[in-house]
Amino acid sequence: MEPIPKILKVLNWITSALFVVALYMVLFFAPREAVMGDVQRVFYFHVSAGWVGGLAFLVTAIASGVYLARGDHRWDQIALASVEIGLFFTLANIISGSIWARPIWNTWWTWDPRLVTASIMELVYIAYLLLRQGVDDPDRRARFGAVYSIVGFISVPITFLSIRIFRTIHPVVIGSSDPAAMSSLTMDPKMRVAFFFSLFTFTLVYVTLLWHRLRLQHLAERVEQTKMKVLSA
Amino acid sequence: MLLQEVPVNTFNYMLLGFSAILGIMALFLISLVVRFRNLYRDLEQLEGNDVNERTYTTGF
Numbered sequence: 001m002e003p004i005p006k007i008l009k010v011l012n013w014i015t016s017a018l019f020v021v022a023l024y025m026v027l028f029f030a031p032r033e034a035v036m037g038d039v040q041r042v043f044y045f046h047v048s049a050g051w052v053g054g055l056a057f058l059v060t061a062i063a064s065g066v067y068l069a070r071g072d073h074r075w076d077q078i079a080l081a082s083v084e085i086g087l088f089f090t091l092a093n094i095i096s097g098s099i100w101a102r103p104i105w106n107t108w109w110t111w112d113p114r115l116v117t118a119s120i121m122e123l124v125y126i127a128y129l130l131l132r133q134g135v136d137d138p139d140r141r142a143r144f145g146a147v148y149s150i151v152g153f154i155s156v157p158i159t160f161l162s163i164r165i166f167r168t169i170h171p172v173v174i175g176s177s178d179p180a181a182m183s184s185l186t187m188d189p190k191m192r193v194a195f196f197f198s199l200f201t202f203t204l205v206y207v208t209l210l211w212h213r214l215r216l217q218h219l220a221e222r223v224e225q226t227k228m229k230v231l232s233a
Numbered sequence: 234m235l236l237q238e239v240p241v242n243t244f245n246y247m248l249l250g251f252s253a254i255l256g257i258m259a260l261f262l263i264s265l266v267v268r269f270r271n272l273y274r275d276l277e278q279l280e281g282n283d284v285n286e287r288t289y290t291t292g293f
Contacts, residue, residue, distance in 0.1 A: 032240060039243035042250030049254060085261070092257040099250040103243045205258075212265055219272045226279040 002219070008211055015201070015208045022194075022201040030194035042100050044195050047173055048202035050093035050118070054156050055206060056086025057125065061153035064146035076142040079149055080132070081213035083125050085206060090122045105169065113166035114159070121155040128152060 004012075026044040033040035059082040067075035097115070098108050109115065131148055135141035163170045173195075187195060 034240055037240035037243040038247040039250065041247050042254075045251065045254045088257055088261040092254045095253045095257070096250045099246055099253060103241060103246050209261070209265075216265060216268055216272070219269065219276070223272050223275050223279065226276060230279055 002215070004215075008208075008215075011204075011208050011211070015204045018201040018204060022198045025194040025197055030191050031188065033191075036104055039100055039103055042096050043173075044198040045202075046093055046096040046100060047195070048198040049089045049096065051199055052202045052206045053086045053090035053093055053121075054160060055203065056082045056089065056210075057121070057149075057153055057156050059210075060086065060125075060149045061156075064149045067142060067146045068150075073138075073142060076146065077214060077217045078210075079146065081210055081217060083128055083149065084213060085209050087122065087125050087129075089202075089206070090118065090125075094118055094122065110169070112170055113162040113168045114170040117155065117159040117162040121159045124152040124155045125149075 022044075026041050030041065030044070032038060060079045063075045063079040063082065067073070067079065094115070097118075101110070102108050128145060128148055132141050132145050135144055162168065163172050
């Protein structure tokens with residue numbers, strides 16, 4: 001087995017410790033919201049998961065752009081790894097949002113612009129993986145994937161801005177003082193601390209997972225190369 | 234007293250929400266571990282084959 005780099009080992013420990021602290025903060029440190037009750041605590045991780053989703057897709061778009069410019073396959077690997085993580089976190093965001101909506105909006109799902117654009121974004125990136133599966137030639141696969149992910153990235157700012165552009169019942173968290181926001185969520189100082197701590201922790205979780213996912217990609221390539229060597233011997 | 238506002242009891246929904254988020258994250262971690270294991274197993278088998286092949290060819 002290939003040894004895990006020391007920095008990654010340290011990162012694993014720091015991320016795990018911060019995650020436990022974040023969980024403590026959202027469950028015990030942050031006060032209970034007066035109207036929504038305990039379910040509001042889900043919001044800290046719900047928004048953080050959404051943030052990681054958007055960040056992951058941004059990294060994919062940037063890595064894809066660099067791949068197209070330089071033709072270095074390592075950037076394609078970063079793009080692929082990042083999409084996978086982004087999909088999991090966006091799924092967590094959508095499902096936790098639906099669970100929050102049940103007692104607050106009295107429904108699991110409504111055709112609200114934010115919910116629809118987030119789901120479309122998820123589907124856009126599932127299609128990215130399907131597109132890659134359908135192309136055998138590695139160079140063409142990387143090129144098609146890169147172009148698709150750059151175009152597909154349009155879905156990310158649309159999702160972010162949907163609560164400002166369209167009429168929606170989804171609360172605005174970041175920039176809630178914006179007059180364009182139909183409904184907003186005001187946080188007291190303790191809530192704000194828990195919120196930004198969760199955001200930071202989830203960002204670190206993303207970095208750690210991306211590193212592990214890239215190691216997996218390298219291992220897969222090594223297996224492929226060994227397979228070719230054995231077959232050609 | 235009767236008009237005092239009390240937060241709605243949404244504790245079970247909170248549990249469900251956190252279970253969903255942590256469950257999905259755990260699913261990704263498990264998928265990583267399983268894929269790592271499978272690849273290491275493949276690599277061991279292939280390198281074993283490679284060694285046998287070399288032994289076979291040099292043996293003649």
